[in-house]
Amino acid sequence: MTESPPPDRTPLTVADVLRLPVLAAGQPTVVCGHDRLSRAVRWVHVTELTDPASFLKGGELVLTTGMPLPTEPALIRSYVDELAQVGAAGLVIELVRRYRQPPDALVRACRSHDLPLVVLTREVNFVDVTQTVHALILGSQVESLRRTQQVHEAFTSLTLRGASPDELVRAAAEMSGHPVVLENLIHQAILHDTAGRPLTDVLGGWERRSRATSSPQRTDVCGPESWLVTPVEYQGERWGRLVMVPDSTSPPTFGADQVMVLERAAMALSIARLVHGRPWERAAHRTALLDIVERRYRSAPEARARLDALGVPTHGRQLVIVLVTVAEGMGELEKTVVQELRDAGARALVAEISGTRVGVLLALPATRTWRPVVERVAKAVRHRHPAAVVSVGGEVDDLTEVARSFQDAVRVGEAAVPGERAYVERSDIGLRELLHALRNEVQLQDYVERCLGRLIEHDDRHGGDLLATLHAYLDAAGNKTLAARRRSISRQALYERLHTIERLLDRDLESGWDRSELHVALTALGVQRLSAGTPSGEPAGRPAVRRPTTTDT
Template sequence: MSEYVERSGTSEAGGPGGAPTGGVLTIADVLALPVLAAGRPEVVTGGAGLDRPVRWVHITELTDPASFLKGGELVLTTGMPLPQDTAGVRRYVDELADVGAAALVIELVRRYHRPPDALIQACRTRGLPLVTLAEDVNFLEVTQVVHTLILGNQTDAMRRTQRVHEAFTALTLRGSGPEEVVRAAAEMSGRTVVLENLVHQALICEPSGSTVDEALTGWEQRSRATPPGDHTQVSGPESWLVAPVAYQGERWGRVAMLPPPSGTPASAPAAFVPEDVTVLERTAMALTIARLIHATPWERTAHRSALRDLAEQRHHSPEDAHARLAALGLPTEGGLFLAVLADVRGKDDDSGPEARLSQELRTTGVPALVGTLAPGRLGVLLALRPSQPWRPVVERLSRVVLDLCPEAVVSVGPEVTLLSDAARSFRAAARVAEAALPGGPLPEGRTFHELSDIGLRHLLYALREDTRIQDYAERQLGRLIEHDARHGTDLLSTLRHYLDAAGNKTTTARLGALSRETVYQRLRTIERLLERDLESGEQRTELHVALTALDVLRLG
C-alpha cells in the first residue's frame, strides 16, 4: 500500500470531485480527487509533507519550469523534459525546491515506467514530495478541478474573515469586556484562548476542546518558554499562536490560542489556519479597546471572578480550581487557606477598600486573592504557610478596612488545608458576618469576628428574618407587651431584670429600683398573663430566649 493511500482515508468530501471545502487545499486533498486518484498516485518521497498547501497547479514540459512559478504550485509533468544526466536532474529539482513548489507529480506512461533513481534521490535530499502516476491522467482536467476548488476556498475564506471582522466590531461597539471578547475568540476558532499579563498570570481562560486544568496546569513555566513577539505568530515548544495586547501604546500582555491537547480526536485541526490568525489579531485589538473602556484593572477582575467561582463552588472540578488559581500566582499546595470577609455596606464604592487591601497584602508579601463578592462585601482568600500564624495578618487587614470604613464588619472562617474546602471557610465567614450585631462592641483584643464569637444573641440576630423566630417571640411575650401598651405598665422590664438576675428577687428589685413587695406582685401578674411558672428553670430559659429574640428583632 502506498504512503498516500494510507493517509487519504481521513479526507472529507464536500467540493467538486469529492474534495474537501472550506479550508486550505493540501497535497493530500488534491491526491484524493477522483481525477487524480484514477491515475493511482503513489508518494515516493516527502510523505511527511502532504499537508503542504497547494496554491495553484502548473503543467510543464520545460527543462526550467521554476522560472514560471511563484511558490506553492503542484507541478504536473509527463517526465519528457527531465534531463538525462544526474547533475541536470539535481538542478531541475533544486530549482523547484528553491522557488517553493508544493510537490512534483510525474506520469509514468510515456517516457518512464519507474521514476529515475537520480530524481528520487534529488527530491529526497531537498524534501520535495515526489508523486508518481501509474495511469494516464488528463492534466487539463486536474487544473480545472483544483483551480475551481482553490478559488472557491478563497471566496469562502474571505466570507469567513468578513464575519470575524463584523463579530469583533459588534463586540467593540457595545463595549464588551475582556471575558466576552475571549469567549467569542474561543467560539469562533474552536480552540482554547487565554489572556495573560506581563508576569505570565493567566487572567482569563476560555477552554474549547479541553478543560481549564489541561489548559492552565504549569501555566507560568509553559508561558515563559513561549517567547513574546511583536506580531501574531506561532511560538514556543507547544506551538502556541500568540498576539501582543497593548495599552496606551505599551505592551500590557498577550493573548494565546492553544493547539488541541494530546489525545484530542484526529478530526480536530492541529495546525493554525489564516482564519485563526485573523481571529487572534482581532481579539488583541478588541482587548486593547476594552482595556481603555473598562477602568477596573483586569487583574482585579480576574481575582473577583476566581473568588466568586471558588466561594460558590462553580468550578467544574478541584483540578480546574487548582490550575486556575495557580495560573493567577496563588500557591495551591502545601499550605493553609483562610477566608476573610469585609462587609462595607456603608461605602458607595467598594473599589477603594478592595485596592487598599490588595496593596496591603502585596506589602506584607502574603499570597492572596482579593475581590468584590457582592455589593458591599469584599472577599479575601489567604494562602498561608503551615507555620504562619493567621491572626496578625487578619488583624492588619481588619484595621485597614476599619480605617476606611469604621462601620465595617470583618469576619473570618476556619483554616482549611485543601483548596477545595475554601468554600466551607467562606460560608463560615459569611455566617459570622450575618451574626455580627450592628453597632455592637468588637471582641476583646481584636477587630474582627470569628465563629467562637457567635453566642445566643448573635445567632438569633442572624436568624432574625426567619418567621419561626418572629412567631416564637410573639407567642412567648405578645400578651405581656399588649398589657403594657394598654395599661401603661412596664412588666416587660421587670421580667427582663428577673431573668438577668437568674431568678433572684432581691437583685430584681435593685435593678428595677422597686420594693420587694412590688416585685412579687409584678411577677405574679406576669405568671398569670403568660401562664408560666417563673420558678421553673426551663420556662425561664424559654422566656430569656424570647426576650433576646425580641431585642434583635427590634434592631432591624
C-alpha cells in the same frame, strides 16, 4: 451566541492533490521529499519549458512529461535549483513518453533541496488535473473570504455592543471549536472557555505548562503542547496573551481559520480593555470566589484547577474566608486589601462581592498562621475606615468546606460591634455581640422596651440618671460601695436611686434573676444606641422601636 462555524478550510497540500482520483489514476509514487508533502499548493502549472521558474511565483505544483528536460546533469541541477529557489510546492513527472524511471541527476537534485518529486507510471490528462485542482483552490478561496467576513462581522458586532471579555473569549472558543484562555504576564488564566472539554484538562497545571510555552512576537504555534498563541496589548503595551489549546487526542493542527479567529479575538479584547476600565483580574477573582462560596462548580478537582490557574493554589493549604464590611464609601478598599496581602506574601482570592463588602479567600501553607496576615489587613483597612468590621470564618483544609467558612464569617460580621477589635472571629462572639446581631429584631426591641422603658421615660422627664445608675450597679455585680464610687455619689444617694428603680420597674435588685434580665436589656440597649450613633457612655432618649410590618408577619 455566535453561529456554529463551517468546517475549517485548510490549504490544499501536495498530499491532498496526490489523493485526488484524477491524479491517483496515474499511480503516483513519491521518490523524495516525503516529509514536505504538507506544503500548500497555491496553483498547478503544466510546463514543458527548460526554465519554468521564470513563470512561477511560489507554491505551484509543476507537472511535466519530462520531454524538455536536458540531458546534462548540470543543467538538470540548474532546473531544480530554480524551482526550489522560487518556492515550488513540488515536481510531478510522467514516465510514459521519454522516461521509464526518473534520471538520477533529477532525483539527487530534488533530494538536495528536499523538493517533493513524484513520478506517474500511467498517462494522466494534465488538463483534467489542473481543472480539478484549480476548482478546489478557487472554491476554498471563496469560502475563506466568506468565512473571514463572517468572523469579522461577528467580532465587530460584539465590540460595538460592548460585549464583556467573557463573551469575547466564549465567541472565540465557539468559532474555533478549541478551548481559548486569556492569561496575564504572570501566567494566570484570567478568562477561559473550554469549548466543552473538561476544565481539568484545559487548566490543570496551567502556570507550569504556560511557562514552558514561549511568547511569540506574532501569532504562532509554540511550546511542547503546540499551543496557538497570540499577544494581547493595551494602549500599545503587551499585558498578556490569548491561547488556543489543541485537542490532546489528535495531532495538534491549526488552520488559517483558527489563526484568524484568535487574532480577531485578541484585537476585540484590546478594545474591550479600553472600554472596561476595571482590571479583569479582579473580575475573574470575583466570579471564582462567588462560585466557590455558592458551590457553583461541577467538582472539587475542577474548582482547584481553576483557582490554581488564577495563581491561588489550594491543595494542602489552610483556607480561611475573611470579610471586610463598611457602612458606606468603599473607595479603594479592594485595592488596599490586595496590596496588603501582596506585601504579606499571601496567596488569596480578593473581590468586591457587594456594595459594602470585600471578600477574601486566604490560601496559606499549613505551617503559616493566618492571624498575622489578617491583623495586617485589618489595621490598614481600619486606618481608612475606622468603623469597618473585619470578620473571619472557620479555618478549613478542603475547598468544598469554604462555603461553610464564608457563612461563619458572615454571621461573625453581623454580630461584631464596629470599632472594637481589629478583626473578629467566632471565639470573640459573646452576649454583647449576639445582641448586636439581633439588634433590629422586633422581639429584642420589645424586650428592651418592657424592661427599661419606664426608666428611660423617667430620665427624659426629670433629667435624671437612673439608667446610668442601674448600669453602674449591675456592672459592679451588686456591690453598692463600688457602684456609688463609680457614679461619684454617696451610698445614701445610691440607695435612694436604687429604691426608685425598683419601684419604677417593679423589680427586686437583690434577685439574681432580675439582675440578669436587666443586664441583658441594658446591653441590648447599648448596642442598639451604638448602631444609631449614640455614644454608649451617654445614654440618650429612648430609641424608636420598630413596629411589626406585614413582612414580619
